[in-house]
Amino acid sequence: MNIEVRNLGRVDYRPTYEAMQAFTAARVTETPDELWICEHPAVYTQGLAGKMEHVFNPAEIPVVQTNRGGQVTYHGPGQVVAYPLFDLHRAGYFVKEYVYRIEEAVIRTLAHFGVTGHRVGGAPGIYVRLDDPGSHAMLAQRPGKVNNSSVNPDFTGLGKIAALGIKVSRNCTYHGVALNVAMDLEPFSRINPCGYTSLQTVDLSTIGIHASWQEAAELLGQKLVRHLAP
Numbered sequence: 001m002n003i004e005v006r007n008l009g010r011v012d013y014r015p016t017y018e019a020m021q022a023f024t025a026a027r028v029t030e031t032p033d034e035l036w037i038c039e040h041p042a043v044y045t046q047g048l049a050g051k052m053e054h055v056f057n058p059a060e061i062p063v064v065q066t067n068r069g070g071q072v073t074y075h076g077p078g079q080v081v082a083y084p085l086f087d088l089h090r091a092g093y094f095v096k097e098y099v100y101r102i103e104e105a106v107i108r109t110l111a112h113f114g115v116t117g118h119r120v121g122g123a124p125g126i127y128v129r130l131d132d133p134g135s136h137a138m139l140a141q142r143p144g145k146v147n148n149s150s151v152n153p154d155f156t157g158l159g160k161i162a163a164l165g166i167k168v169s170r171n172c173t174y175h176g177v178a179l180n181v182a183m184d185l186e187p188f189s190r191i192n193p194c195g196y197t198s199l200q201t202v203d204l205s206t207i208g209i210h211a212s213w214q215e216a217a218e219l220l221g222q223k224l225v226r227h228l229a230p
Contacts, residue, residue: 003225007217008038013045013075014064016083020174023085027172033090035224036083036176037217040075042187047071047165049195057190068165068175070124071195078183078203080217082224083176088168092230095168099124102177105223106162109179112219113209117161119143123153125194126162133207159202160193180204181216 008016016038023034044055044063047070054072055063061074075081088098106126107117115133117126121143129135141154162179180203188201204211 002032003228004032004034005221005225006034006036007221008036010039010041010077013040013043016040017064017066020083020085024169024172024174027085027087029087029090031087033087034085035221035228036085037221038081038083039077039079039213039217040081042074042076044072044074044187044191045165047073051195054192054195055190056192059190061187061190066165066167066175068167070163070165072191073163073165073178073193074187074191074201075178076183076187078181078205078213080179080181080213080220081176082179082220084173084224084228086173086228087171088173089171090230091228095166098173098228099164099166101227102164102166102224103162105220105227106177106179108223108227109216109220110161113204113211115161115204115207115209118158120153120155120158123155123194123196124164125160126164127155127158128161128202128207130157130159130200130202130207133209153196155196155199159200159206161202161204161207163194179216179220181211181213 042061050071110117164177182205
């Protein structure tokens, strides 16, 4: 599986979003998959399920409507954003497994830094224990232990360190995952991240891990290439 990894550096969100759409619309069966790694200036992005009441004080930060799944999130300097542009039909797996593989790549990236990433049933993304980020103790609310359709996610003692939102068009993916490395987290306090009022957002720096953006970007890119392979 040929995957071209492109490090875009810091790029504005809207033209990057438009470029993903154009790439996906133009690709054919033979088009190689790509993985775009980047960082965005401050921006709030709304998913298809997004509600404006979850953005209560954007102030000077622009809000961009998108066609990805999910609700509102924040992108800003110090966050690694990865956009896999993949042909799932060629890869040989479906959307649910695709999401699982992206989350697994984030979990393995965190493990490199001695941090244990967790999944929460009914709430895509990766979370860490605030009191003990290295703890391997399993969560009671992990997937498979809750009825996702009837139980609200329990974020007690947890912080969200990676957010995920995807779009699939003609079996091809775009949008992706954002890993918080060393950010100004204040803009998260102006929204209900992913639509949850009780959700705290953290980054590696907050939990005592001092890694550069470049180090985290390269590592996440490597893990995504490995875990998204057929």
